[in-house]
Amino acid sequence: MGRTLAEKVWDDHVVRRADGEPDLLYIDLHLLHEVTSPQAFDGLRLSGRKVRRTDLTLATEDHNTPTLDIDKPIADPVSRAQLETLRRNCAEFGVRLHSLGDVEQGVVHVVGPQLGLTQPGTTVVCGDSHTSTHGAFGALAFGIGTSQVEHVLATQTLPLSPFRTMAITVEGELPADVTAKDLILAIIARIGTGGGQGYVIEYRGSAIRALSMEARMTICNMSIEAGARAGMIAPDETTFEYLRGRPHAPEGAEWDAAVEYWKTLRTDDDAVFDHEVFIDAAELAPFVTWGTNPGQGAPLSASVPDPASFDDASDRLAAQNALEYMDLTPGQPLREVRVDTVFVGSCTNGRIEDLRSAASVLKGRRVADGVRMLVVPGSVRVALQAVDEGLDRVFTEAGAEWRHAGCSMCLGMNPDQLSPGERSASTSNRNFEGRQGKGGRTHLVSPQVAAATAVRGRLSSPSDLDATTTVEV
């Protein structure tokens, strides 16, 4: 019987296999950031161990970094101490680090792909659940805990128990106003936050093949919000074109050998998935969340659901709790929900195409009075590209704030936070209670919906914007 893409990549990395034991898997790329690594480095020191492969390890500063005044010392002493700890650890153990102020600094899941380090058929880990992003290249990529970070630093391997395989096939063409973000939010609403538990999901079908690399990263990024171990998309010409010429992509004969291997990385026709989901792309619409987990979402054209409409008792209770926290009423049209803040950024939607998409909606328009809009590029390279294209001016002329690169308001570890009761439309990945700041209320949206919402002050898609609000420029 044939094998799936995920099984092929797994099999290619087995260092040791024994009955009744997890497989020992080799890790091709280990990404680090300041939050989940300090205790791992401490562990190495306590045991007198080294980093086995510094040449397969890369660190960046992203979670704590401020997005304003980056030339000044970091105001929060605890954040500063954590960043300084990473700098000391990387210096001591010989790990390459891109610090705040470095041109390659940025959100770890933006930096890996843009450097060309994320490649098809590799295993990629990071102490961060959104490592699933890298699966867009046909890599087997997953988030790990700090104990596993220490394990990979010391051994470049991980003992892992087997996974199940799920195919999510999206056929047809996405409607014009529907983006990858809408698609993945709809998928999570359909299969639930636990629907992917134990699975590696492979996204396939004509609608997936038609997506750009950056859109594919948005999809794979949120696999974890469906509970999946990882998300993957088979590499194709789109993947190869994205990688060609990047700083760490192979060159010359190495490139040819790599592409030859990468072309074998597809699910065999006779392979069988443990579970399959089919989605008709044409039926999708702009999608937003109304609740406090990423599965609590609905088309923008819908209304806030009535908790009583849920069959399952725990879903019903969860919806009740969510509406109370979000201060929403059943039957309230989602398009009428007013927001205070709009956040464009994160490892989900902080890439150049996301900024272009938001800018195309904002161009010639103004952010509504009383609405604060933050635009935070995913990396310094993304920021430079945006400036090159004049996108920063589109944002600032519309009244949005153009910030420096980092994780920012996705999780509010730096000063970019919501106040209690403040409501956001956010292109990030999690609408958990308090995620963006204590008492903050989050609606997850696409960059287009974020921009349209900023203009109208209420959850909106670009098609809701009155033509009269457009000023020719």
Add this chain to the structure above:
Amino acid sequence: MEAFTTHTGRAVPLRRSNVDTDQIIPAHWLKKVTRTGFEDGLFEAWRKDPEFVLNQPERQGATVLVAGPDFGTGSSREHAVWALQNYGFKAVISSRFADIFRGNSLKNGLLTVILPQETVDGLWELTESEPDARFTVDLVERQVRAVAADGTELVADFELDDNARTRLLQGLDDISLTLREEELIAAYEATRASFKPRTLTV
């Protein structure tokens, strides 16, 4: 890692599904660079509510958390496991755990036990009506036992693969075990394709 064989203690019913790791330990606690000192951050937002179950006098000193489905979703932060342990929890029971949280818990000796939701419902009812009821989580027998005041016992077997169980029972250090495979790791490295990415030239 601390070994886990069997533990007996009182329980805390947490009747919520999808308890994500941001609820277990909010992000601002993640700036600490140690594995200890997270107890005050555990369920920080919910603990501000005097009605929250952890604030009830009869739950003080309880060590077994009985949670709703999909416990530990979201962020991979191992701090969530440390916070539960720092607070005093030895075991968490749920009908479904998020994968990364579960992996993290077993690596730290916090036993996560999967039981059917009907069984969890029964455990909730017991501890809610009898907060003093003793819950035993027995890894040797792979069994949860809870005894009511009238002597009736609720017994439920759980599954945990032999490998994970052995590691927990003996408190084995994963890294030491893997380092015994040095020759195999080196042999694998010798076969890796030269086009594989490198972050630096050494």
